[in-house]
Amino acid sequence: xxxxxxxxxxxxxxxxxxxxxxxxxxxxxxxxxxxxxxxxxxxxxxxxxxxxxxxxxxxxxxxxxxxxxxxxxxxxxxxxxxxxxxxxxxxxxxxxxxxxxxxxxxxxxxxxxxxxxxxxxxxxxxxxxxxxxxxxxxxxxxxxxxxxxxxxxxxxxxxxxxxxxxxxxxxxxxxxxxxxxxxxxxxxxxxxxxxxxxxxxxxxxxxxxxxxxxxxxxxxxxxxxxxxxxxxxxxxxxxxxxxxxxxxxxxxxxxxxxxxxxxxxxxxxxxxxxxxxxxxxxxxxxxxxxxxxxxxxxxxxxxxxxxxxxxxxxxxxxxxxxxxxxxxxxxxxxxxxxxxxxxxxxxxxxxxxxxxxxxxxxxxxxxxxxxxxxxxxxxxxxxxxxxxxxxxxxxxxxxxxxxxxxxxxxxxxxxxxxxxxxxxxxxxxxxxxxxxxxxxxxxxxxxxxxxxxxxxxxxxxxxxxxxxxxxxxxxxxxxxxxxxxxxxxxxxxxxxxxxxxxxx
Numbered sequence: 001x002x003x004x005x006x007x008x009x010x011x012x013x014x015x016x017x018x019x020x021x022x023x024x025x026x027x028x029x030x031x032x033x034x035x036x037x038x039x040x041x042x043x044x045x046x047x048x049x050x051x052x053x054x055x056x057x058x059x060x061x062x063x064x065x066x067x068x069x070x071x072x073x074x075x076x077x078x079x080x081x082x083x084x085x086x087x088x089x090x091x092x093x094x095x096x097x098x099x100x101x102x103x104x105x106x107x108x109x110x111x112x113x114x115x116x117x118x119x120x121x122x123x124x125x126x127x128x129x130x131x132x133x134x135x136x137x138x139x140x141x142x143x144x145x146x147x148x149x150x151x152x153x154x155x156x157x158x159x160x161x162x163x164x165x166x167x168x169x170x171x172x173x174x175x176x177x178x179x180x181x182x183x184x185x186x187x188x189x190x191x192x193x194x195x196x197x198x199x200x201x202x203x204x205x206x207x208x209x210x211x212x213x214x215x216x217x218x219x220x221x222x223x224x225x226x227x228x229x230x231x232x233x234x235x236x237x238x239x240x241x242x243x244x245x246x247x248x249x250x251x252x253x254x255x256x257x258x259x260x261x262x263x264x265x266x267x268x269x270x271x272x273x274x275x276x277x278x279x280x281x282x283x284x285x286x287x288x289x290x291x292x293x294x295x296x297x298x299x300x301x302x303x304x305x306x307x308x309x310x311x312x313x314x315x316x317x318x319x320x321x322x323x324x325x326x327x328x329x330x331x332x333x334x335x336x337x338x339x340x341x342x343x344x345x346x347x348x349x350x351x352x353x354x355x356x357x358x359x360x361x362x363x364x365x366x367x368x369x370x371x372x373x374x375x376x377x378x379x380x381x382x383x384x385x386x387x388x389x390x391x392x393x394x395x396x397x398x399x400x401x402x403x404x405x406x407x408x409x410x411x412x413x414x415x416x417x418x419x420x421x422x423x424x425x426x427x428x429x430x431x432x433x434x435x436x437x438x439x440x441x442x443x444x445x446x447x448x449x450x451x452x453x454x455x456x457x458x459x460x461x462x463x464x465x466x467x468x469x470x471x472x473x474x475x476x477x478x479x480x481x482x483x484x485x486x487x488x489x490x491x492x493x494x495x496x497x498x499x500x501x502x503x504x
Contacts, residue, residue, distance in 0.1 A: 016118035022371055023125040024099040026133035027378030027385060028088055031415045032433035033134045034422030037091075039067060040077025048074070050238050054435075056421055058409050058428040059445055059466050063438050066239045066246040068177030069136045076134075089379025095134045099125075102142040106321045109152045110328035116335065120328035124320050127279040130272035131317045140178025141317050143168065147182055148322065151189055154223070155213050155297075165226040166233045173234035177247050181318060183234075185301070186227045192300045193220050212295040253437040255447055260436060262314040276309070276316050283323060286330040290337065302326065383423075392416065392498040395472060396423045399500070405492050407469030407502055414449060416472065430468065455482050469503040 035056065043050065054065040067073065079094050080087035103125060107117035125132070132138070146168065154160050165186070172179040193215040215223070237243050250256070257263040266273040301322055309319035378385040386393035399406060410427055412420055417432025436446040448466075451459045455478025463471075471489075473480040475498055483489040483501045493500035 013115055013118060016115070016122055019122045020100060020103075020118070020125060021096070023122070023129060024096040024132060025092055025372075025375045026096075027375055028092060028134050028382060029378075029389060029391075030133045030135050030418075032136075032418045034418030034420070035432050035434060036069065036073045036134075036136060036418070037076055037080055038418075038421040038425060039070075040073035040075070041081060042077075043070065043074050044077050044081065056429060057431070057435065057445075059430055060435060060438050060440065060443065061428075063435075063440065064242075065434070066242055067434075068243055068247065069139070069175065070238060071171075071174040072136050072139055072176055086380060088382045089376070091134055092375060092379050095138060098138050098142055099132055102138065102145045102321060103324065105142070105149050106145040106324045107328060109149050110325035110332075112328040112332035116332045117328050120324060120331055124279075124324050124327060127275045128317050128320050130270075130275070131314075136176050137178060137314070137317070139172070139176040140181055141321055143172045143176075143179065143182050144185060144318055144321050147185055148325070154219055155215055157213070157216075160219050160222045160226070162222050162226045162229070166229040169230040170233045170236055173243070174237050177243070179234060180247055183227070183231055186223070186230065188301060188304060189297065190220070190223050190227055192297050193223065196296060212293075212297055250437040255444070256436040257312075259446060259450060263312050265311060266309070266313055266316065272313065272316065279320070280306075283327060283330070286327070286334065290330050290333040291326075298326070390497060391419050392472060392495075393423065394495050395493060395498050395500060396420070398493050399424065402492075405502065406500065409467045409469050411452075411463060411466075411468045411471035411473070413453075413472075413474060413477075414446075420472075430466070453477070453479055455479060457482055457486075460486070471501045473499055473501065475499050 038056070042055070050067065050070060051065060054060050054063045057063075076091055076094075079090045083090040103121045107121050110117055110120070112120070150164065169179055169182065172182060196214060234244070235241060239246070266276050268274055268277065302319075305315070305319045305322045308315040374385070383393055383397075410420075411430045414431050414433070414436075417429045417435075420427060420429055421432060431445050431449050438445050439447075448462050452462050460482060470492075471479070471483065473483070475494065475496065480499050480501070484491060484499075488504055489501045490504055491499055492502045
């Protein structure tokens, strides 16, 4: 029996919710947010018309752009445009609700009390902190949580309504290209559920000792049909089969995968890597101490998504969602066993409440009010907030006032592309987060961008090839030093963050 009955600890649950709120509400600092907002506003302005070619860059204007998050962008643009001066705050709240919803739904699948689920969600969200904010990938995280909840209900004997899965994927495939992760999860579960009866024929003890309810034969057959229909309805989108082609080409672009950080393996050199490996250590230690169940299907899903997270940095949130129910159940088991210890049982529940309340209150004070103030400032005055970040908002202000001092074809850094599409909507950019896998003939934009940033003067001809006549570059970057040494380029502006060069 747990010593933390849910309804008697309303104050603690409220404090946990405050912790979660502090974690899920994040300023709009995601590098790709700007181009998502810009495309959403433009979709609305053009009556929902999607452009056939890239409208935002001067380097790849003939690229047939497939916007795999067009419906999410439309939602972002609508929310941002409807609230007036509080549009940015509305978007922050929107993605906070999406994030909280994903972790809440995933927590529902855990065999644990409500307060333990909240505690597990808080810990998991803390690890996911580097991935939170206005990121369209969180749509896919929410979709994965919903799938896990539905699959658990099926394993527990709930009737399978086969139309529910295609309906989810019809919406998901238009909200974000990560629907492929959901299809992968379905295929993994279907394959494992069909293989399990084969293993039990050769190893009957596995069936007898398993703590996991098997998927009934009728449900397995319906799952196969639901998976096939779900894959089929993803073709119902503005781009048809080209959506799948674009996703496949992006996932198979070796240069992009080897270059961008989000496609690298996690390491202790990054904060996100340290948090992830610390989480794995805690989860493994808790499993060694308190996990004694035989659950082959759960093992399979956890092992596969752990391998994906260890292979690519960007997959860590998916593993956190998949492993959240196990974390909550291990925490519940630990609490139940500790509560049976005689010395612990002598401590009154009032002392437990007081101790936990003080601990959580301290955590809430640690996370805010400074964090809440930053989020509010980012929502109501984003330009003022960006002055305290590395984004070149001061340079943007100077450009607006001195447009005649710059050229017509801009060079910008990869991390600034989305930001500039938000704050300089009249300019076409050199590169942004949509474009790393784009290439036509000898124009491979990410490869050319990397060559330029090596600082080799021999590579500066790439600027001439793209007709670049002005550049906004981080102060002290190799390319800024190279241009500063050339008589053909003149520095028009400089601050603590960036320099602006113009070709004479």
